[in-house]
Amino acid sequence: MIDVDLVLVGGGGAASLVLAAMDREGVSGLRVAVVDPVHKRGQDRTWAFWGEPGGFLDPLLSAAWDAVDVVTADGRRTLALHPLRYAMLRSAPLYELAGAAEQRLGAVRITAPAGAVEDDGERVVVSGPDGEPLVRAGWVLDSRPRRPVRAGRTxxxxxxxxxxxxxxxxxxxxxxxxxxxxxxxxxxxxxxxxxxxxxxxxxxxxxxxxxxxxxxxxxxxxxxxxxxxxxxxxxxxxxxxxxxxxxxxxxTDGVFEARPSPRVVRLGTAGGATRPSTGFTFTAMARQAGRIGRELAAGRAPLPGPAYPARHRWMDAVQLRALDKGLVDGVAFFGRLFDRNPPERVLRFLDGTTSWREDLALMSTSPLTPMMRAAVGDAFERTTKAVESPFT
CATH class of the missing domain: 3.30.70 (Alpha-Beta Plaits)
Structure with missing residues (x-):
């Protein structure tokens, strides 16, 4: 069993972004390992996201657009996105970037599936499916898919x-x-x-x-x-x-356990990076990877911080409930959202970067009566479940 400072369990998009961030921030002197049964290469997925031009991903993009169309039966809206743009990243160049970073960091690649991750508070042991220890580390960043630790109302x-x-x-x-x-x-x-x-x-x-x-x-x-x-x-x-x-x-508004033990951090969807109201993940994943890179470069613990503000998670829960209960028509809801708000505000909200003032402006343009009904129903279920299960 090898001994390192940091283990990345899983080698997909989330781990690739962390490796790239560590390299970009000049992290050095850390012993790093990557545990994944498949060494990701080539094209296996496409990410589409919005953000400001000029980031480190720009040379890797397949395409980018300054405006996008939203189409309904009533017609076509062309949304000018400035100062943002909509971008497409295919997986192959990101995997190549991560591979180069992995080499410069001197990371050890363990091409095997991971099983249990056991944290004693000081060191963490990652074992294979058969229970045989693979690697011991000070910190583990685990991007394997997980179910919510607490099921959602929707x-x-x-x-x-x-x-x-x-x-x-x-x-x-x-x-x-x-x-x-x-x-x-x-x-x-x-x-x-x-x-x-x-x-x-x-x-x-x-x-x-x-x-x-x-x-x-x-x-x-x-x-x-x-x-x-x-x-x-x-x-x-x-x-x-x-x-x-x-x-x-x-x-889902279910709760994902982003830090299941003191020295284990979950990334990607398992770490709460997926936006409940839309399923978008990439931007939050990249933002958290950047934070991890900066923390490690400064000699601190690799903690990414919350993917989204708590108020956004509540707004998402209300929106999901309104859609699930048929309180709003989905097409009309999204059409209205883009029709009554600047596109840049909507997209930044979906990325979790809007202010309280902007969030209130967005809420004021939604259909108020059905959304209030959804909010009341959500609050009632939260209260009921808290009373039924006070320790969860």
Whole structure:
């Protein structure tokens, strides 16, 4: 068993961002290990996010847009995002950046699945599934998926399938991205939309997404995508599906245990980086990785801080309840949100960076009566559960 200062359990997006942040902040003198059964390389996912230009990820981006479209049956809104922009990052360049950082840090790679993580308050032992110790460390950053430690009052999913479509002639508008297109048929309980992220005139990601309580069958996603492509006027007979991306992300007000023991910190969705109201994760994950890098460079504990303010988690819980109970129409809700607020304010709220004043302005543009009913219902359930289970 090797002995190190820091172990990253899991080697996906969250761990890659931490490695890149450590390298960027000039962390040195730490013994680092990465435990993952697969050494991530190449293209296995795409992240889309918004932020200000000029960050360290800029050279890695496949595309970026200064404006995006939101489409409903009533028409198309083009949202100017300045000073933000919407960006697309494919996994391969991030994995390459993390790999280079791993080498410069002198990290040890343990290509094996992790099992138990046991913390005695001073050191942590990471074992394999068979119980055999793999590595001992001062700190563990664990990005493996986990269920909430306490179930939420609402448990939905963001689930999707996307096709990377290639054409042999100019087909897509590379300067125009569709953030949400609500003209897709809507599920009985939930919200559905398509979106289009073109990398060039001949290559684009076209995706169908649902916010709802349960996933679909594979055939249902393909049918929805074919129908959406027809709605866009795309001739699938003239296009080639180069890649397929699937995903399921929790949308829940359940509580994720970000720090299960003194020297173990969870990252990514398991650490609360997923926004309950939308399923968006990447920006909070990158923000927390940056904080970890700075803390380590300063010789402090690698603690990322909360992904979102507590008031935002409460607002998300109320929104989820309103959608789940059918108190608001999902398409109308999101359309109204973008119609009555500056796009930059909405996007920063979804990233968890708006002020109290901006949050109040956002709440004032929502349908007040149904949202108040949702807030009262949420408060009642919180109180009831606290009385029933005072120690949870």
């Amino acid at each position: 448990a939905w999913l963001q689930h999707f399938r996307g096709w990377w479509l290639e054409a042999d002639r100019p087909t897509f508008d590379a300067g125009s991205a569709v953030l949400m297109d609500f003209r897709t048929p809507q599920p009985r309980r939930g919200v559905a939309f398509g979106y289009v992220l073109p990398v060039s005139e001949r290559f684009a990601l076209v995706e169908y997404t649902e916010f709802s309580p349960a996933v679909l069958t594979g055939d249902a996603y393909d049918t929805a995508l074919r129908d959406y492509c027809a709605l866009l006027g795309l001739d699938l007979g003239a296009l080639v599906v180069r890649e397929v991306e699937d995903g399921v992300i929790p949308m």
